[in-house]
Amino acid sequence: MTTPLLAVFKKELTDTLRDRRTLVAMIVVPLLLFPVLLIGVAKFTQSQAREAEAKVVRVAVVDPMNDSGVAARLGQQPGLAVEQTQDVSQLPQRIRDEALDAAVVVDPTFQQNLAKNRPGGVTLMFRSSEDFAVAKRRIQTGLDALEKDLLDQRFTAAGLEPSFVDAIAVQEHDITSPRERIGKIVGGLLPYIFIIFCFTGCMYPAIDLAAGEKERGTLETLLTAPVARRTLVLGKFLVVALAGVVSALIAMIGLYVSVSNGIEGLPPGALEAVAQLLDPVAIAAVLAILVPLSAFFAAGLLMLSVYARTYKEAMSLISPLMVVVLVPAMLALLPGTELTLVTALVPILNVSLATKELLADTAEPLHVALVFVSLTALAAASLVACTRWFAREDIVFRS
Amino acid sequence: MVAPVIAVHKLAKRFALSRQQRRTMDRKSDVLQAVDDLELTCKPGRIFALLGPNGAGKTTTLRMIATLLRPDAGSIHVAGVDALADPLAARRKLGFLTGSTRLYDRLTADETVRYYADLSGVAPADFKVRRDRLFAQLGIDAFADRRVAKLSTGMKQKVSIARTIIHDPDVVIFDEATSGLDVIAARAIIAFIRQCRADGKTVLFSTHIMSEVTMLADDLAIVYGGKLLYTGTFADFTAASGERSLEDEFVRRVELAEAQETRA
Numbered sequence: 253m254t255t256p257l258l259a260v261f262k263k264e265l266t267d268t269l270r271d272r273r274t275l276v277a278m279i280v281v282p283l284l285l286f287p288v289l290l291i292g293v294a295k296f297t298q299s300q301a302r303e304a305e306a307k308v309v310r311v312a313v314v315d316p317m318n319d320s321g322v323a324a325r326l327g328q329q330p331g332l333a334v335e336q337t338q339d340v341s342q343l344p345q346r347i348r349d350e351a352l353d354a355a356v357v358v359d360p361t362f363q364q365n366l367a368k369n370r371p372g373g374v375t376l377m378f379r380s381s382e383d384f385a386v387a388k389r390r391i392q393t394g395l396d397a398l399e400k401d402l403l404d405q406r407f408t409a410a411g412l413e414p415s416f417v418d419a420i421a422v423q424e425h426d427i428t429s430p431r432e433r434i435g436k437i438v439g440g441l442l443p444y445i446f447i448i449f450c451f452t453g454c455m456y457p458a459i460d461l462a463a464g465e466k467e468r469g470t471l472e473t474l475l476t477a478p479v480a481r482r483t484l485v486l487g488k489f490l491v492v493a494l495a496g497v498v499s500a501l502i503a504m505i506g507l508y509v510s511v512s513n514g515i516e517g518l519p520p521g522a523l524e525a526v527a528q529l530l531d532p533v534a535i536a537a538v539l540a541i542l543v544p545l546s547a548f549f550a551a552g553l554l555m556l557s558v559y560a561r562t563y564k565e566a567m568s569l570i571s572p573l574m575v576v577v578l579v580p581a582m583l584a585l586l587p588g589t590e591l592t593l594v595t596a597l598v599p600i601l602n603v604s605l606a607t608k609e610l611l612a613d614t615a616e617p618l619h620v621a622l623v624f625v626s627l628t629a630l631a632a633a634s635l636v637a638c639t640r641w642f643a644r645e646d647i648v649f650r651s
Numbered sequence: 652m653v654a655p656v657i658a659v660h661k662l663a664k665r666f667a668l669s670r671q672q673r674r675t676m677d678r679k680s681d682v683l684q685a686v687d688d689l690e691l692t693c694k695p696g697r698i699f700a701l702l703g704p705n706g707a708g709k710t711t712t713l714r715m716i717a718t719l720l721r722p723d724a725g726s727i728h729v730a731g732v733d734a735l736a737d738p739l740a741a742r743r744k745l746g747f748l749t750g751s752t753r754l755y756d757r758l759t760a761d762e763t764v765r766y767y768a769d770l771s772g773v774a775p776a777d778f779k780v781r782r783d784r785l786f787a788q789l790g791i792d793a794f795a796d797r798r799v800a801k802l803s804t805g806m807k808q809k810v811s812i813a814r815t816i817i818h819d820p821d822v823v824i825f826d827e828a829t830s831g832l833d834v835i836a837a838r839a840i841i842a843f844i845r846q847c848r849a850d851g852k853t854v855l856f857s858t859h860i861m862s863e864v865t866m867l868a869d870d871l872a873i874v875y876g877g878k879l880l881y882t883g884t885f886a887d888f889t890a891a892s893g894e895r896s897l898e899d900e901f902v903r904r905v906e907l908a909e910a911q912e913t914r915a
Contacts, residue, residue: 259769263758270757469753476717476747477770478739478818645720646667 256479260487264461268491274456278495282449282503287510308333309387312355314340320358321398322374329394331386347379353387354378356395369406432612440585442538442611443604445507446500447581448574450546453499454492455570458553461488463566466558471648485642489550489635496546501539534610537620544627545603551634555641561650584608591615596622599630654731656822656853657693657716662686662725664711664877685711687877689725693822693855693870698848700868700885701857704905708877709857710749713826716855717747730821743771746820748840750830752811756800760791760810763799764817771818778817785813808836812843816852823847825856829863841866861898873901875908 254262268274310333313323327334335352343355359365359373366372376391378384407414465471474484553570560566577600583589584604591605602623609615641647664686673681686708693699703709714720716727718738727734727741734741754763764785768778786792789809794802799810815823825844829837844867847854858864864871864885872882881888881904892900 254769256770256772259766263755263762263766266762267755267757468756469751470755472714472719472749473747473752473814474770475719476742476745477767478742478772479770480739649714649720 256483257487260479260484261490264457264488264491265494268457268460268495271456271460274460274495277456278453278499279502282453282499283506286445286503286507290507290510304383304386305331307331307386309353309390310335310351311387311391312337312343312346312352313358314338314343314355315358315362316360317358317363320362320372320374322356322358322395325398326356326391326394329390329397331390332394343377347377353384354391356391366402372402429613432614440604440608442504442507443584443607444578444581445503446538446542446545446607447577447600447603449503450496450500450542451549451574451577454496454546454549454553457492457495458550458557459560459563459566459570461492462554462557463560463563464557466560466648467562475648481643482639485554485639486635489547489554489638492554493543493546493550496549497542500542500546531613534613537610537615538607541603541606541620541624541627544624544631545600547631548599548627548634551631551638555634555638558638558642559647559650580604591619591623593619593622597626599627602626653694655692655728656695656730657691657699657855658726658728659689659691659712659716660726662689662691662712662715662727663723664708664715664720665723685877686715686722689874689877689879691872691879691882693853695853696848696851697869698844698854698856698867700864700871701855701874702859702861702864702871702901703857703874704859707874709874710826711877712874713747713824713855713857717745717824718742743818744821746815746818746823747826748811748815748823748828749826750828750832754799754807754810754814757798759796759798760802760806760813761795763810764791764813767814768817773818777819781817781819782813785817789813804833805836805839808832808839812839816847820852822853822855825854827857827859829858829860861901865897873904875905876912878908880904880908 309331311326312335313326314337315323316338323334323336326332340357343352343357346352347355355377357375357377359375362372362374374395376388378388404414407416462471465474475481556569556573557566560569580598580601581604583601589595589601589605591602591609595605596602596619606615606620606623610620663684666683666685668676668681668683672683673679676683689708689712691699691701691712701709701712711720715722716729716734718727718734718741722735729741730744732740732744755766758766764782765778768782773781786795789812791806791809791813794806799807802810823844825840828840832840841863844854844856854867856863856867868885870882870884871888873880883891888900889897895903
């Protein structure tokens, strides 16, 4: 025989899985969002970068004495088209009209100053914009090469080695493991995915199973069935919480598939590091945290949903919460926020921090346990509150 | 004397009114006495009509009997069960159908009925017998596997009826069950109420339509402002009305109560 709890669970699950709106929010969006977003963004930035590289930068060089060597040096630089001119007055207008990308004006005293071992003056004229970054880098590289030649000449003239100016040679040796490095980056992003998709995964079933029942006029009949209210609430709660977990898992699978199927332009070694992140222990710990998080969301959202009279009202009560949920998730990205005995007790923030540290393999077991216990306690308290809320006739029959 | 199947004694219920409700209802008090010292007795195997204008407290009374709402005072017994002490046991004896009842669009007719049977703890063997009989009686077999969303209003109503009595309750309560229905659909409900009586069930139904009372009621009560204005058998009520039509008699009694209230 089917117990009432199982009957409620089965019915609500069937009902939820047959709702197209919920299915899209719970499965389709999380599954496709990351592949589409990541691949799309990667493709877009790459094509932008290629375009910028392919573009020839037009530079005018004004060299009154024609003896600085600037024009020749810049001419050797790939991607630069150098035009020599003497007409300084027209340059600002030509740059504004985009007939030129930049102009380099050499001081008439350039060689005189060099001869006295002083810096030779050069003016770089441009319109600052993001597009100019590529052009500026190319011009700068050309000028740097010229400067190095000139310096080498000076040192040789003075009888010194060019290394004379390097008093300290620093060699960097970073002992951070790739897992730790990537873990902090991915670990900062991953909790977002969890938290957002866990929340949206819970959101639609929660609205549908409480406010939706009210709006459709099925709640009253359901309540006349000889089943304790807490059984009804528990059955609904289990389906909503399950939807949150499933949705978050699907989002992670989507992310993993899109990353491991190779996004063009991903730095080499990143894939290995990501593979390293998928340490079974860390994954199990992350999932263990996901369950109480989803339970907490499910109980809270069901409470709001049963208070609302209609689907629409529930939606307007719940959607602002999305921001409330995101703020603590975002705090975890701030430098210096770490999992401590205190932050382990802050809901949502603790999920973010714990995930980050678990994936980077820097988590203290005590802190992680504390996150799990505090979240579970919070979820249990929310479920109790939710059950009480369902028992209140002024809430259930609110008109 | 036979023991009543539904016995309601000194029942009272008040609601807190929000500011908006006070404004729309034009009331100064912030509470509404929806049901006030109400007495009802429904005898076994008979149809009892609860008659009253809108806002008389009919729905609140029926919801209290069905243990959806908890009374502030008074007692309710359903088929020998103290409904306040053991609401679950009371609900097991009850079937409840309202005019605003709708079904889960995404379940099939069969799943809908099975769900309520499972909720009521109907044993599988009993379920099979009752389901087969009800489905044949109501002609649900033809669309048992179709989703409710795809059913016509009449078909949905049949499913609602099957859902209401799948656990074979002693008492069936109808709250304005014909409101908003067309003539054909309303007739199906009337026929169902009669069938319940023929099956030996006790029926309590609320309405503000006098013709339904004439067609169905063995006993009736008139409520107004949460108070009982009249209770007795339908035969006694007809006799007391004399030359007046039943509707005139109903309106006369309500208006009398209204006038008394204004004077007070």
